[in-house]
Amino acid sequence: VTVPSHVEILLVEDSEADAELTTRALRKGRVVNTLHVARDGQEAIDFLAGATELPKVVLLDLKLPKKSGIEVLEWIRNQPRSKVLPVVMLTSSREEPDIARCYALGVNSYIVKPVEFGAFAKAVVDIGLYWMLLNEPAR
Amino acid sequence: VVVAFAVAVCTMTVVGTLSLRSLEDMRVETELRNRASQTLVSLGSLLANTLDAETGERGYLLTGSSPFLDPFRSAVANLSRDTAGLAQLAHGDSLLAPDLAAVSSLIGQQLAGLDSAIRMQNEGKVDSVRARVLARNNKSVMDQIRARIATIQITLSAERERRSGQLVATAARTRTIVIVSTALTLALLGLAAIGLASSIRAQARSEQATRDAEARLSAILEQMPVGVLVVDPEGVPQFANRVAKQILGNDVGPESVVDRMPEIYQVHRSGSSEIYPAADLPIARALRGEAVYDAGIDLHSADGVVPVEAWASPVRDQSGKLVLAVAAFSDISERLAAERALKDSERKLQQILDSIPLGITVADHTGTPTFVNAAGRKLLSPDLPPHVAISELSRISRVFVAGTREPYPSERRGITRALRGEASYADDLEVHTPERIVPLEVWSAPVYDSSGNLAMAISAYGDITGRVESERRVRESEQRLQKILDSIPLGITVADPTGTVTFLNEAGRKLLGRSLVEGLPNAQLSETYRVFVRGTDELYPAERRGINRALRGERTYADDLEFRGPERNVPIEIWTAPVYDSLGGLIMTISAYGDISDRLASQRRIEGLTERLSSRVEELAAVNQELESFSYSVAHDLRAPLRAISGFCGMLIEDYSESLDAEGIRLLGVVRDSAIRMGHLIDDLLSLSRLTRARLTPTEVDMTGLAASAAEELLQTFPHGTRPPEIGVLPRAHGDATLLRQVWANLLSNALKYSRNSAEPRVEVGSIDGSPAQGNTVYFVRDNGVGFDMAHADKLFGVFQRLHRTDEFEGTGVGLAIVYRVLTRHGGRIWAESSPGRGATFYFTLPSDPERQ
Numbered sequence: 001v002t003v004p005s006h007v008e009i010l011l012v013e014d015s016e017a018d019a020e021l022t023t024r025a026l027r028k029g030r031v032v033n034t035l036h037v038a039r040d041g042q043e044a045i046d047f048l049a050g051a052t053e054l055p056k057v058v059l060l061d062l063k064l065p066k067k068s069g070i071e072v073l074e075w076i077r078n079q080p081r082s083k084v085l086p087v088v089m090l091t092s093s094r095e096e097p098d099i100a101r102c103y104a105l106g107v108n109s110y111i112v113k114p115v116e117f118g119a120f121a122k123a124v125v126d127i128g129l130y131w132m133l134l135n136e137p138a139r
Numbered sequence: 140v141v142v143a144f145a146v147a148v149c150t151m152t153v154v155g156t157l158s159l160r161s162l163e164d165m166r167v168e169t170e171l172r173n174r175a176s177q178t179l180v181s182l183g184s185l186l187a188n189t190l191d192a193e194t195g196e197r198g199y200l201l202t203g204s205s206p207f208l209d210p211f212r213s214a215v216a217n218l219s220r221d222t223a224g225l226a227q228l229a230h231g232d233s234l235l236a237p238d239l240a241a242v243s244s245l246i247g248q249q250l251a252g253l254d255s256a257i258r259m260q261n262e263g264k265v266d267s268v269r270a271r272v273l274a275r276n277n278k279s280v281m282d283q284i285r286a287r288i289a290t291i292q293i294t295l296s297a298e299r300e301r302r303s304g305q306l307v308a309t310a311a312r313t314r315t316i317v318i319v320s321t322a323l324t325l326a327l328l329g330l331a332a333i334g335l336a337s338s339i340r341a342q343a344r345s346e347q348a349t350r351d352a353e354a355r356l357s358a359i360l361e362q363m364p365v366g367v368l369v370v371d372p373e374g375v376p377q378f379a380n381r382v383a384k385q386i387l388g389n390d391v392g393p394e395s396v397v398d399r400m401p402e403i404y405q406v407h408r409s410g411s412s413e414i415y416p417a418a419d420l421p422i423a424r425a426l427r428g429e430a431v432y433d434a435g436i437d438l439h440s441a442d443g444v445v446p447v448e449a450w451a452s453p454v455r456d457q458s459g460k461l462v463l464a465v466a467a468f469s470d471i472s473e474r475l476a477a478e479r480a481l482k483d484s485e486r487k488l489q490q491i492l493d494s495i496p497l498g499i500t501v502a503d504h505t506g507t508p509t510f511v512n513a514a515g516r517k518l519l520s521p522d523l524p525p526h527v528a529i530s531e532l533s534r535i536s537r538v539f540v541a542g543t544r545e546p547y548p549s550e551r552r553g554i555t556r557a558l559r560g561e562a563s564y565a566d567d568l569e570v571h572t573p574e575r576i577v578p579l580e581v582w583s584a585p586v587y588d589s590s591g592n593l594a595m596a597i598s599a600y601g602d603i604t605g606r607v608e609s610e611r612r613v614r615e616s617e618q619r620l621q622k623i624l625d626s627i628p629l630g631i632t633v634a635d636p637t638g639t640v641t642f643l644n645e646a647g648r649k650l651l652g653r654s655l656v657e658g659l660p661n662a663q664l665s666e667t668y669r670v671f672v673r674g675t676d677e678l679y680p681a682e683r684r685g686i687n688r689a690l691r692g693e694r695t696y697a698d699d700l701e702f703r704g705p706e707r708n709v710p711i712e713i714w715t716a717p718v719y720d721s722l723g724g725l726i727m728t729i730s731a732y733g734d735i736s737d738r739l740a741s742q743r744r745i746e747g748l749t750e751r752l753s754s755r756v757e758e759l760a761a762v763n764q765e766l767e768s769f770s771y772s773v774a775h776d777l778r779a780p781l782r783a784i785s786g787f788c789g790m791l792i793e794d795y796s797e798s799l800d801a802e803g804i805r806l807l808g809v810v811r812d813s814a815i816r817m818g819h820l821i822d823d824l825l826s827l828s829r830l831t832r833a834r835l836t837p838t839e840v841d842m843t844g845l846a847a848s849a850a851e852e853l854l855q856t857f858p859h860g861t862r863p864p865e866i867g868v869l870p871r872a873h874g875d876a877t878l879l880r881q882v883w884a885n886l887l888s889n890a891l892k893y894s895r896n897s898a899e900p901r902v903e904v905g906s907i908d909g910s911p912a913q914g915n916t917v918y919f920v921r922d923n924g925v926g927f928d929m930a931h932a933d934k935l936f937g938v939f940q941r942l943h944r945t946d947e948f949e950g951t952g953v954g955l956a957i958v959y960r961v962l963t964r965h966g967g968r969i970w971a972e973s974s975p976g977r978g979a980t981f982y983f984t985l986p987s988d989p990e991r992q
Contacts, residue, residue: 017783024790063776092778094822096829115782115818117789117811 007036008132010055012044012072013090014064018113022059022090025121031128041067045075054085057131062091062098070101077106086131090124141334147327154320161313165306172302175295178228178235181221182242182288182295188217189246189284193277196253200260200268211253218246238291242284249280365469369454370397370422372461386447386470388440397423405439409446421451425464428453434471446471497601498579501586502554504593518577518602519570537571541578553583557596560585566603578607632730634686637661641727650711650734652704661687673701673710685715689728692717698735710735770828777821784814816945823953827938830960835875837965842869842918845876846904849883857891864890864902870916872985878961879985885954886920886981892948893979894924915967915984923978935971958983 009032013019019037026032036055038044041064048054058076062069069089076082088109089102099110111127114120195211198204222243228235252271259268357378360367366383370376374397384391387404395403398417406415417423421431434448449468456462489512492499498515502508511519519538538547547568549555556563566580581600588594621644624631630647634640638661648654651668659667662681670679681687685695698712713732720726788811792804799807843866850864864887872879887902894900900923907917927935927942934940936959939952958981962969966986973979 015779015783017786018779021782021786021790092776092782094825096833113778113782115778115785115822116815117782117786120782120786121789 006053007034007055008032009035010038010044010047010058011035012038012058012060012064014039014061021120022124025124026128029125029128031125031132040065041069041072044072048076048082054082057086057088059088059090062089062093073102073105073107088127144331147324147331150320150323150327154316157316158313161309161316164309165313168302168306168309172299174228175299178225179292179295181225181228182291185218185221186285186288188214188221189249192218192250192253193281196257200256200272203260215250235291238287242287245280245284245287249284252277252280365467368422368466370464372426374398374426386438386445386468397426407437407439409435409437421449422464422466425451425453425466428461446475497599500598502596504595506554506558518600538568539571541567541569553581553598554596557583557585560593578603629731629733634728636725638686638690650709651702669703671701671703673699685713685730686728689715689717710739770825778818781814781818785811820951823951827953827957827960830878830957835964837874838876840872840874840876840879842872845880846883849880850887853884853887853891861891862900864904867905869906869918873987874965874985882958882961885958889954890920890922894922897923915987917982917984919980919982921978921980926973926975926977926979928975929973932971
């Protein structure tokens, strides 16, 4: 696994199309320079475990192969170093139980992916802007 | 005194006799002297009259005048009287008689001569008359008469002198006698007076004693507690004591004679207003010699009526003459009142006895009934003779030994036994009346007087037809019950309070395979009837047995036992319950039990089926689970490709628009819109499914606030300048706030959407107060939009049902379906009114808070 020297956003997304759409939206919005995409939960955990420096924010899908988004979130919150790492759920599910569970595990934001491309792109850019530029991370 | 009196009387008699004789002598002497004097007077008169006669004749003769004849005639008349008087005086006097006779004869001769001279004168023989006168014939006769009278007068004077002398002597003698005898008498009277004085004193003493005795008698009579009245034979009251006056209410005096008593004292016959006849009064009858008693008298007074009884009887002296009548009487009002009270009390007692529904017979010590009350008469014989011996009673009243024609033996009768001092009860007898046979029960007892002697016997008896009948019915009912119990296909066992089985029905006998063992102790039940815990060789334990638990008051059910018969084992279910009497005392336990072989078989079948069913349920749950995950997949997995389609179309349009002509771009736009639309469909479908499954959490909901916030949020998605809905003040409702918010959101969204093309779009939210009939508040959302044709109203609330084309009004056809679901789940209702081009109004209601009602 190649570990980029500095990653600002970790995108955990199994859908290639969604990953591409997200990446494109963030790039087009000129929000981010370095972005790493993990294709399943395990990969995300491995990446975070091996990263010398944590990303500024993790965009996490719920439904993932190997380890689900919930498991990944749980893992992140259980690690002392990533305890306060900003995590934004970026998912298709607006199921109430999912939302409640994520917030219970300490997610920072829960975003339902709009189907409409324009809306989706806008949402992603807004997230990026917020977490990358406006948010003051914990030290 | 008597002697003195006798002597005095004798003396007085002697003196009296002597005095009388002296006085008689004096009287005779005096009489004789008086007669002599009278004779002398008469002789003088005789002479004078003779002279008068002769003078008168001479005058006539001389004058011839008749008035000279009057002295002659009166002299003649006097002469005849004097002559008769003299004759009378001389009668018995021998001394005077011859002289007097001679005088009389001479006078007669003279008168005859005078008379003849007068006659001659009358005849006119004057010469002869003259001759006669001249002859002086008359003169000689006259002289003779005078001589004779003189002689007599001398004799008589002498006689009178002698008599006077004698009279003086006699008077002297008489005086002497009188003086002597008076002295003697005085002496004797003195003696007698002394004697008499002492005698009078003795008499006074005796009279005092009599008076004392009378006073005592009076006092006794006075104090007698009855009225005493004494009357004399004339009916005049002589005595009335205090009580008599008190009862009579008036004083008794001499005027209250018997004849007037009824009137004075207002005496009446008892109970009558008429006055009592005086002649019938006891005292009046006593005066007639009767001895009388009468209690039928009333005395009326202002204070009321006093009833009186009276006795009266005559009182006779020694000779048997009625001298008095005495009456005694007393006020009997108290006694009558007491008698009345006694009678009342007897009558009351009799009424009480007569009102007792039991027959009562009282017999005296000989066994003769003296009283039978009304119920008794009715029971025994309506025409029972008043006095009938107990030995006769059986025959007359036709008392028989129950159920036979055998007369009830006298010695077994209650009265007979009571007279032997026994108290008894019997119910083995009956009375045969003409109408029917009356079974009786009889209690009898002896009655003793205060000194402990058997005084009478009393029997009380009643008709027990009812009891006998009910006993018969009970018997019949028991038999019927037994038949019923025997025909019940369940086994029935009855146990007494000691736990001993006393009854076993037919089915029970069959199930147990044996008949009832009488008097079997409870402890041996399981062993004797071979009752086992099902499926084991353990005898059913006594403490778990239904009978024993029912005896402790439990109602039990058990199906863990079996009867082990010679042929087969019968699995049993058994219900046992205690049975109480009306006072709550446990009188028995009853058990019902049945063969549950069939049931156990069915149970086993059911258990198999249940098992299969539960596996099916698990399958269903799995299917449901699949459905859940399907929904989830729809949400995630279907939306992802759609987003890709939409996103990549967008990218194409953005990045390669130069390479595509207008048609290419339009087509890409169609692809992208379709993907977006499908995304909406999926979203709505998922939200419909979510709403259907979501749990309701009803609370009190502020409908105004809810509608307002939904409208505000909604306006964000509508073009700027869209006129906000007008929301009135809405009543609060009871429901799930989240879901109701969705209702408002969907209805308002529709209203805004379908009215946006109107000249002046207007959306109004309001409510109509619940009418008493409708009950609940009706909320409504009204718009002035395109409306719809009511012909299609039935499609309004169906899923994916639309009344407008998508290019007219976008939408998935799920909004109203969601509204309909939410309201239906709340128990509410929704309907709409519209017509094309005239707007639409959607109404809905929600039920009130069930807890608040």
